[in-house]
Amino acid sequence: MGGILNSSIARKVAMALSGLFLVLFLLQHFIINFTSVLSAESFNEISHFMGTNFIVQFLIQPILIFGVILHFVLGIVLEYRNRSARPINYVRFNGSANSSWMSRNMIYTGLVVLAFLGLHFYDFWVPEIVHKYVESHPEDPTRYYHETVAKFESPVRTGLYVLSFILLSLHLYHGFSSSFQSMGWANKYAKGLRGFTVAYAILIPLGFIFIALYHYFNNV
Template identity: 75%
Template sequence: MGGLIQSSTAKKFAMALSGLFLVLFLAQHFTINLTSVISPEIFNELSHFMGTNFFVQALLQPVLIFGVVFHFIMGFVLEIKNRNARDIGYIKFKGSANSSWMSRNMIWSGLVVLAFLALHFYDFWVPELIHKYVESSPVEPDVSRYYDDLVMKFQSPIRTGLYVIAFIFLMLHLLHGFSSSFQSIGWNNKYSKGLRRFTVAYSIIIPLGFIFIALFHYINNL
């Protein structure tokens, strides 16, 4: 059992599960953010619910943070192991002949996404904690502030540009990682081809949707 846990197959399986969990969160996050383009009131209500609901804050949020940390740590571990295996097992490794650019550079696209998450936490999560536990009274929560906080973040062309670049790298990361997650958990049946099309569509549409939201608010701020 110990050998199984330490094997590359088990690590890939665990990483795939954490990746699929993060993909679900990404869809939920996109859905809420998209309402900021449609209705500020709905966005405020949904954001307030997510920011004050006990189940979300006490259970889902810690699980999400753990999933992010676990996924990236496991990615670094597997990347180091794969690089060592290539150095030892091959006289000359031709990556372009055996794999796509996206699969060979998952570590770099992952690092960009990780840097973006750090910026995102700095922009939204840290101010949220300060507002709830330092500046504001929990008895009278401000339900209408979420939309204004979101729009304010996209006043800067530099910050908006960083978000756009980050979501382009997220797209590249998902284009390989999302479909590979199903392969890692052993998904191989008559639905595999359709699932592959879905993962490609998701990997393109969701990041482009986030880019649209950022540019929409930036242009409206001009």
């Protein structure tokens, strides 16, 4: 970790790789959650498998948590180093002339997304750990759908969920394509990659928003 933090190139590559890993996780997470709209039974079956599989629980899950921490620590370090490299505060700076709003505010959208991830872990992961390992309840393969839908009964919680995914969309809009650039993939396929990353940044967060609103209005 110390070597990564001290090397500019290593920081950018590690930031890109951890971001791409989280993008893959987000897609997998969306696919599983979307089954809750299609079939409660299928959602329960998949969730039960993910919640009891040894590889998922004790190998992939710790890697995911490490990836989240690494990505956001590197983001904060990069932002701090970039600001430190500009010691002179100009009286007037037209940032939009050289960069987009998203690129200039990645740290802020990222921090909001990090706060949402903390809430998400508190809302879903912590109760799951308590249910299985602290209170030691007998396993119920049919409980997952009901527990997930119940999270969207509150309009405040649902609204925060929607807002968080709007900000995640803005974060992905710039960050996803930047990950490929940081890894040197700016070649003749760059235009196609950019189109793909923009579509992903819009459609996947919209999908999560649809799931939240679908369950909320079904609960009303």
